[in-house]
Amino acid sequence: VISNSETIKICSDKLKFYKFCKKNSLPSISTYEKYNNSLKNKLIMIKDRYGAGCSYNEVIKNTKTNEKIGNNKVIQPYINGDDFSVSIYFTKNNFNILTVNKQIIEYKNNKARLQSIIVNIKHNLYLKIISLISSIKNIFPGLYGFVGVDIIIKGDNIFLVEINPRLTTSFIGIYDTIGINII
Numbered sequence: 001v002i003s004n005s006e007t008i009k010i011c012s013d014k015l016k017f018y019k020f021c022k023k024n025s026l027p028s029i030s031t032y033e034k035y036n037n038s039l040k041n042k043l044i045m046i047k048d049r050y051g052a053g054c055s056y057n058e059v060i061k062n063t064k065t066n067e068k069i070g071n072n073k074v075i076q077p078y079i080n081g082d083d084f085s086v087s088i089y090f091t092k093n094n095f096n097i098l099t100v101n102k103q104i105i106e107y108k109n110n111k112a113r114l115q116s117i118i119v120n121i122k123h124n125l126y127l128k129i130i131s132l133i134s135s136i137k138n139i140f141p142g143l144y145g146f147v148g149v150d151i152i153i154k155g156d157n158i159f160l161v162e163i164n165p166r167l168t169t170s171f172i173g174i175y176d177t178i179g180i181n182i183i
Helices: 005-011 014-023 126-139 171-178
Strands: 043-048 057-061 073-077 082-090 095-108 111-118 145-154 157-164
Touching (some): 095 171, 126 157
Antiparallel strands (some): 057 111, 095 111, 145 157
């Protein structure tokens, strides 16, 4: 049981995903193929355009202008917030939030990687998270089965980082924390 191919295609490409979210008013992170003057002298995140699981995430100060970064990478403004993932089970007509998970990201030599994850935490913006997932369900009706949604929370703002229409790292801890075997 997986999401449809069009949904997987959109979610697998960070640039296409951003454009789709922007068109549908989802609060995602601005994403560019080349250096952008609006980000000059600010911290930026360079990512693999098609990567998964922090495959390549580098934080640097944007000092370049109008240069392509190449090698299937994208640029986003760095958002200094708290990293979370939401584990969800989507059905044809509904969804069930299984867990909200705190991601512990380690930065070493300007590279970011997932160090650990705390599965099934309580968050004071839970109702706002539910609202976001409801919007995602309406905009991505092809999501089906187990899906991981990565978000950054800064203050009262939630930024959608990516949607992973597949099993994610948090899947391992779901049974231990809520006693549900997704398989």
